[in-house]
Amino acid sequence: MQFVPGAPMNISAAPPGWQVTFTTGTKAWTEPIIGWAVVATATDGGAIDSDLAPVVLDSEGGYIEPLSSYLDSKRASVSQPVNIKYSIEYRNPNA
Known part of the structure; x- marks a missing residue:
C-alpha cells in the first residue's frame, strides 16, 4: 500500500x-479533538514518513479531519x- 502525504x-x-x-486577529473558536492520527508525510528524499496529528471535529461542517487539513480548509475558505x-489542551470533563 502506498500513502500520499497528508493521508491518515x-x-x-x-x-x-x-x-x-x-x-485569528478577529476571531477565536474551539473544536473537540476526537482522535489522534498517524499521518503520512514526505521526506526531502521523496520517501514517506509519518507524524502524529490530532483529528478535529469540524462543528460547522460536521466532518472529521487531521489538524493540518482542517487548517488548510479554513484558510482556503x-x-x-x-x-x-x-493551542491544544486537555480539560478534564469531570472537573
Whole structure:
C-alpha cells in the first residue's frame, strides 16, 4: 500500500476532554479533538514518513479531519490570507 502525504495511515479515538482552540486577529473558536492520527508525510528524499496529528471535529461542517487539513480548509475558505494560531489542551470533563 502506498500513502500520499497528508493521508491518515491510522486513527485512534481520543478520550473526552481534548480540544484545540484557534485564534485569528478577529476571531477565536474551539473544536473537540476526537482522535489522534498517524499521518503520512514526505521526506526531502521523496520517501514517506509519518507524524502524529490530532483529528478535529469540524462543528460547522460536521466532518472529521487531521489538524493540518482542517487548517488548510479554513484558510482556503476566506478571501484574504489569514494567520490561524492554535493551542491544544486537555480539560478534564469531570472537573
